[in-house]
Structure formats: C-alpha cells, structure tokens
Amino acid sequence: MAWSRRRFMQSAAVGGSGLLLARGREAGAVSVADGSAPLIRLDSNENAAGPCPAAVEAIQRATRLANIYPFRFEGVLARAIAARHHVSPSQVLVGCGSSEILLNAVLAFTDARRGLLAPVPTYEEPARRARRLQRPVIDVPVGPDLQVDLDAMARHVEEAGLIFLCNPNNPTSVALSADRVRAFVADALKRSPDVVVLLDEAYIEYADGQGVESALPLALDSSRVLVSRTFSKMYGMAGLRVGYALGQPALLDRLGAWSTPMSVNTIGLHAATAALEVPGFEAGERTRNAEARAFTLQRLQALGMHAAHSHANFVMADVKRDSSAFRDACRAQGVAVGRPFPPLTTHARISIGTLAEMQRACAVFDNVLGA
Numbered sequence: 001m002a003w004s005r006r007r008f009m010q011s012a013a014v015g016g017s018g019l020l021l022a023r024g025r026e027a028g029a030v031s032v033a034d035g036s037a038p039l040i041r042l043d044s045n046e047n048a049a050g051p052c053p054a055a056v057e058a059i060q061r062a063t064r065l066a067n068i069y070p071f072r073f074e075g076v077l078a079r080a081i082a083a084r085h086h087v088s089p090s091q092v093l094v095g096c097g098s099s100e101i102l103l104n105a106v107l108a109f110t111d112a113r114r115g116l117l118a119p120v121p122t123y124e125e126p127a128r129r130a131r132r133l134q135r136p137v138i139d140v141p142v143g144p145d146l147q148v149d150l151d152a153m154a155r156h157v158e159e160a161g162l163i164f165l166c167n168p169n170n171p172t173s174v175a176l177s178a179d180r181v182r183a184f185v186a187d188a189l190k191r192s193p194d195v196v197v198l199l200d201e202a203y204i205e206y207a208d209g210q211g212v213e214s215a216l217p218l219a220l221d222s223s224r225v226l227v228s229r230t231f232s233k234m235y236g237m238a239g240l241r242v243g244y245a246l247g248q249p250a251l252l253d254r255l256g257a258w259s260t261p262m263s264v265n266t267i268g269l270h271a272a273t274a275a276l277e278v279p280g281f282e283a284g285e286r287t288r289n290a291e292a293r294a295f296t297l298q299r300l301q302a303l304g305m306h307a308a309h310s311h312a313n314f315v316m317a318d319v320k321r322d323s324s325a326f327r328d329a330c331r332a333q334g335v336a337v338g339r340p341f342p343p344l345t346t347h348a349r350i351s352i353g354t355l356a357e358m359q360r361a362c363a364v365f366d367n368v369l370g371a
C-alpha cells in the first residue's frame, strides 16, 4: 500500500502530538514502499532530519492563522532573511520555493533570440522551462572531473539572456571556488551588455569551506547578478515551499514582475521565520550532514566506487555499471537513490539521510555492488 491518508491518520493517532513535534523521519512520517518495509528515501536531496523544533512549533501555531492572507507576513520573513544576510529587505524577493525564482528568471531574462546557458548535468528545471517556452538552451557538458566547464561556458555568453550556475552543482555535488565564480561572472558581464547571471545556491550551506563561498557579494555589487536560496534543503522544509532571491532591487523588480501574488503561504512564512531565529542551527546541521556524508563516502570508497568531493547533502558516485540497474536493485532492497542524469549513465546520485539510514543503505549498496 502506498502512503495513504488512512495510514497517516493511523500514525497520527499512535503518535498524537508527538508525531508533529518529533524531528524528521524518526517521527514516523516517512513514505512507505509497500506497507511492509520502510523505504529509505535517498532520491530527492530532502533533509531527513526535517524542520527544527522551533519551525515545527511555528507551523502548529500558524495553522490557526490559515484564514489570513500571507501578504501580512511576507515582510516579516523578508526582514528576517535580510538580517541573516546583512542586506536590506529591498534586496530580498521571496518565492514559492526557489523553483519560483528559477522559473521566473527564465521568463524574465530569456527570449526567442537569447536563451539559457547552463552546464549539463545541472538542476534541470530552468532548461525544461526554457524549452517549453521555445527559448534556446545552450548546454555545456561538465568536465571529466564533474566540474562545471567555465571556459566552455564563457565561449557562449553572447548567445545567452540568462546564465544558470548551480553552486554546489546538483547532481554532481562538486562546487566552484568563490574566486573562479567571481572571475567567470566578471568576464561574462563584460562580454555581454545585458546578460543576467543566476547563481542557484540551494546547497551552499552544506559547503565545507575550502574556498567555496556564496556569491552574494557579487549580487549586491552588480545590477545583473542574482543569488537564489531555499528553505527546502538545510532547513528541511521542502514540503512548505519557501525560497528567495537576493540581488539589487531593480533586478528583483524585473524578476518579481513574474511572481504569483502571495505565492508563499502563511504557514511556510512563519516556519521559515522561526527557523532563522535558532542560534547555531546551520552549523549543527552542517556537522550532522558532514558526518553522515563522510561515513557514506568512506563506505563507497571501500567498495571501490569513486565519488567526487561533495559540498552538498548528496554524493555522486561512479558505480561502474548502468546506474538504472543499480537504482532498481537498491529499490528492490528498500533504498531509493536518484534517477540517472545523462550523460553520466554510470553515476548514481545518493542523498545523505540520517547516519542510521546511511548505515542501512550502505549495507544494501554492499549487497548490490557485490552481487
């Protein structure tokens, strides 16, 4: 039996309010493969730990505000985000997940003549939107080290209205250093008088330093650079749909012209605001993810699988066989890993769950790869 309303009601009845207050998958609110064995979901880069307790309490309180239009609370979240990044609220645009920001950027900054320039593979929604709009898409394959090929991208800047750079990159997990991003952006802005550069930083909070930093200073400095962020990953709120863009107000106005009015709901706004107020949350979450990620990488290496150095809550491992077959075999043993990302057909993207989940998952990888 797939996840069902009946099953939810049963677990809610068993867990009572404890279900809502427990954190993450340990709360029992996981999807179920077939009603017998729980499925370990390592396929969508969700945060297995779920929202922090302060956010969960805010969600509960905000259910009583469900009759109130969200515009009354948007400013509160924009101010909390602004305070976190030391910017002005006019440099923040909230969206229904960062998806709304990315998709509207394609609408706002590409046209039939100048399309989207992006690496392949990367987060594919912007390219999918551009293709649906029949706007040109210039795909630039990543290098053999899985790193975005900035030199090759630079050669196509004049053809683009929007350059999409996901850093750290999904699905490859690697990241460009702040120096390389800065040099690429400066060169792109010089080559083209009106191209816009969008840096998708959905996973930047997980980056482990080593020169990898947010491009926010570039967005504050240039009228043609945007950064997007999300509460879906580190903040564990993928189901609530809260994201945002950072940049100069005039550029955000061009982007915001495409926003759905009040696209972020009242409950999401309260949860995100509460999460930003928790001291030390990001550092704790970074450590939790880094421990489970290091364990996973070490186990994969012991199995003879190479995985690139990950700056995210997932790893990209060369499983040295057709990754669809690997995925199907893992799924049959209760572990869901990411779908194939052509042209990397022997690579599997594995999201990092809790340490306990990764211990169980690695035993399954062992079975499958050893078979």
Ligand SMILES: Cc1ncc(COP(=O)(O)O)c(C=O)c1O
Pocket (backbone or CB within 6 Å): 044, 045, 096, 097, 098, 099, 100, 123, 166, 170, 200, 202, 203, 229, 230, 231, 232, 238, 241, 242, 243
């Ligand atoms: C790189 C990247 N950007 C953006 C998104 C969209 O995230 P959301 O709309 O939940 O903020 C995702 C989702 O997986 C992602 O991986």
